[in-house]
Amino acid sequence: MDQYRATEIRSGIQCVDFVASDQCACAISPALDPGRGICTALEAELPTEAEATVPLIERVARSGGRTGVEARFLSGMIDAPFGRGADRHADTVKRIGERIEYTRRRSQCCERLHLNRQVNTWPCLAGCEQGLPDTDHCRHLRVADRLYLFVWREKFVPRVGAVLVDLKQMKTTGKIFGSRSFAAREALRPLLSRRGEFGSGSWLAPGTSSSQWCFGPREPQPTLGARPGS
Secondary structure, eight states: OOOOEEEEEETTEEEEEEEOTTOTTEEEEEEEETTTTEEEEEEEEOOOHHHHTSOHHHHHHHHSOSOSOEEEEEEEEESSOOOTTOOOOEEOSTTTTOEEEEEETTTEEEEEEEOSSSEEEEEEEESTTTTOEEEEEEEEEEEETTEEEEEEEOSSSOOEEEEEEETTTTEEEEEEEOOSOSSSOOOEEEEEEETTEEOOOEEOOTTOOOOOEEEOOOBOOOOTTOOOOO
């Protein structure tokens, strides 16, 4: 049985992370919203060593994508069948123009500049990646009032971040998923932080919920430069 990690960032809103034991390069991160009876899952897959070493310009010429990391989103219902007209966590433009500094483990500090619905820029201000900046593909889903699911995919170091951002409490919970090596692609790095200081979430003991999740079809993965939907 696969183990998972769950945090409750706000009363009734949980973030769950697990990596299937038979697919260590694939991680699933559901955001559970029992109050509305819905959930959204990120299904992320890391590239192989061959895929990760393709030069950026060649990757763009082949597919238009800038990263070898795959990210698929699924909308679902909790303890109910998924059907036409089901409620969903929707994409939002509310975060465009935000400039927020995130601190974790006290020594790690990164700023996020949300340029539009699909792109964010992050200069690293302190820690092991201090001085490194980049601009990556991202997506923002509104989960509740001032609570967002923020997902980004990096290109030079192939990894994906999935974080619930609570701007009311100024804290986040989620993970960065990447590889220690291509021979053992199993790294799962949890993120629990507040803006300005390290914070903690409420851990839920395994086996505390018997809810069943029923998902609809996978949503298409947008590419950079595509015209955003309504």
